Structures are given as structure tokens and as C-alpha cells.
Amino acid sequence: GDAILTAEAGNTRATLVFFSNFGAAYTCRMIDIPATTGYGELSVIDTTSNAVSSTINLKTVSSTAVRFNPDGTRAYVLNSFQPSPTGGFGTVSVIDTATNSVIASIGVDNTPIGMAVSPDGKYVYVTNSGFSNTTNVPGNSVSVIDAVTNQVTATLDAGNNPYGVAVSPINGLLYVVATGNNAVSVIDPNGTDGGQFQYTVTMTGSSATC
Numbered sequence: 001g002d003a004i005l006t007a008e009a010g011n012t013r014a015t016l017v018f019f020s021n022f023g024a025a026y027t028c029r030m031i032d033i034p035a036t037t038g039y040g041e042l043s044v045i046d047t048t049s050n051a052v053s054s055t056i057n058l059k060t061v062s063s064t065a066v067r068f069n070p071d072g073t074r075a076y077v078l079n080s081f082q083p084s085p086t087g088g089f090g091t092v093s094v095i096d097t098a099t100n101s102v103i104a105s106i107g108v109d110n111t112p113i114g115m116a117v118s119p120d121g122k123y124v125y126v127t128n129s130g131f132s133n134t135t136n137v138p139g140n141s142v143s144v145i146d147a148v149t150n151q152v153t154a155t156l157d158a159g160n161n162p163y164g165v166a167v168s169p170i171n172g173l174l175y176v177v178a179t180g181n182n183a184v185s186v187i188d189p190n191g192t193d194g195g196q197f198q199y200t201v202t203m204t205g206s207s208a209t210c
Contacts, residue, residue, distance in 0.1 A: 018066035023047050024097070026075060028063035042066070042077060042093075044100055054100040058093050065114070069121040069147065073097055076124050078115045084108065088139075090128060094150055104150040108143040114165040118172065122147055125189070127162035127176055142176060144189055159185040 018026045025045040040063050044054040058077060065078040075095040082091040088110030096103045109128035116125050124147055130139015140162060144154040160180025167174055174187040 018068075019047070020068045020072050020075070020097070022068075022072035022097075024053075026066045026077075028058075028066060028077060040079070042075075042095070056095065056100055056102065058102065060091065060093060060105075063093075067115050067117050067124070068097075069117055070119065071121065074121075074147065076115060076117065078112055078126065080112055084110075090126075092124065092126060092145065106145055106150055106152065108145075108152060109141050109155060110139040112143070113163050114176075116165045116167050116174075117147070118167050119169045123189070125165050125167065125174055127158060127165045129161050129163065140180075142174065142187065142189075154189070156187055156189060158187065159183060 020026065023046065025047055027043045027045065028040060040058045040060050042056040042058055042063065043052050044056070045051065046053040058079065060079040060082040062079060062081040063077050064080045067076045068074065073096070075097055077093040077095060079091045079093060081089045084090050084107035090108045090110055090112040092106040092108060092115070093102050094104040094106065095101070108126045109130070111129045112126045113129045114127040117123070118125070124145040126143040126145065128139045128141045128143060140158060140160055142156040142158045142162065142165065143152050144156065145151065146153045158176045159178025161178060162176045162185070163179050164177040165174055172190065174189055176185045176187060178185050
């Protein structure tokens with residue numbers, strides 16, 4: 001088809017684009033950080049003018065996902081290989097979308113891959129695959145982030161090599177693709193059992209990575 005949008009957001013071999021519901025698209029670099037800054041950048045594109053309206057220096061490497069809270073006031077950027085205060089590699093940058101500035105950086109477990117925001121916007125859930133050469137750093141988990149305090153309030157078991165995560169808008173259960181188990185783990189993050197598995201659905205065929 002014909003190209004309807006060309007917005008220069010930096011040259012890279014792997015640029016990911018995520019759309020908010022409020023007239024903006026956010027692009028982040030998965031690899032090939034710009035030599036001019038030495039860090040990854042988040043470009044904000046106004047979808048009305050189809051022009052880059054802001055560029056945010058994340059001071060991170062390998063940003064792989066962007067998610068938004070329901071009212072669009074916060075954007076959460078997942079940085080899969082960024083050194084974390086926990087000793088591994090994985091952080092979440094919190095963006096104030098009114099000012100397009102980083103207001104918090106949250107350390108999670110090792111090598112985060114998937115991320116979802118709860119329907120009420122109170123929590124952010126991050127799957128940590130644990131894939132790394134670093135020893136004694138936890139993974140195979142879901143980090144629960146309080147969206148008010150920007151702090152990790154719980155770390156839940158999530159099966160082997162968790163990848164994608166989704167939150168049910170009906171009952172708040174987490175559905176996590178555990179690629180190492182070839183299964184979907186169903187987790188109650190508010191359960192009295194500390195958020196352990198409710199049950200696991202085994203998949204057939206090749207391992208899913210959604």
C-alpha cells in the first residue's frame with residue numbers, strides 16, 4: 001500500500017511503535033542506540049501533524065515495550081537489558097505524558113519481557129524471563145508495581161521463562177505465557193496465597209511467545 005506516514009525518529013535496525021488513545025505514538029529503540037547520546041531515546045509523534053513533537057532521553061538501552069495508564073497521563077517504558085538496582089538487568093521508566101519527562105525509574109527482576117497495566121491503572125505488571133549470564137539474579141516472575149508510589153510491592157511466581165502478560169478486565173486475573181512450560185499461567189495478584197498460580201493451561205504445538 002501507499003505510505004501515509006514517515007516521521008523521522010532516528011535511524012535504527014529495530015524501532016518499535018506504540019499508540020496511545022490520546023493522539024500520540026511513541027517509538028523506542030530495541031537495538032542500535034544513537035551514538036550521539038549513548039542512550040536509547042523515546043520519540044513522541046503527534047498523530048495529527050504526523051511530526052515528532054518530543055524526544056525523551058531515557059538513559060537506558062534496549063527499550064522493548066510501552067504501555068499507558070487508562071487516562072493517558074503515564075507511559076511505562078520497559079527496558080529489558082538496563083542494569084537494575086536489584087543486581088540484574090531490567091527497569092521500567094515512568095513518563096509524565098503532560099511534560100514528556102521521566103519521573104521515575106523502577107528496578108525489576110532479570111530481563112523483563114512483557115508488561116501490562118491493570119484496567120483501573122493502579123498497578124503495572126512486568127514479566128521477568130530471567131534470561132541472563134548473571135548468576136543469583138531472580139527471574140521467572142511477575143513484578144507488581146504500585147502506580148501511585150512507583151515501587152515494586154510484590155514479586156510473583158510465573159512459571160518458566162514468562163513472556164507475554166494480559167490482565168482480565170472482568171476479574172483482574174493475570175494470564176502469563178510461560179514459554180519454558182509451553183503453558184499459560186493464571187495468577188490472582190490479590191490472592192491470599194500470595195499470588196500463586198490459580199491454574200496452568202498447557203498449550204499444544206510449538207511454544208507460544210505472545
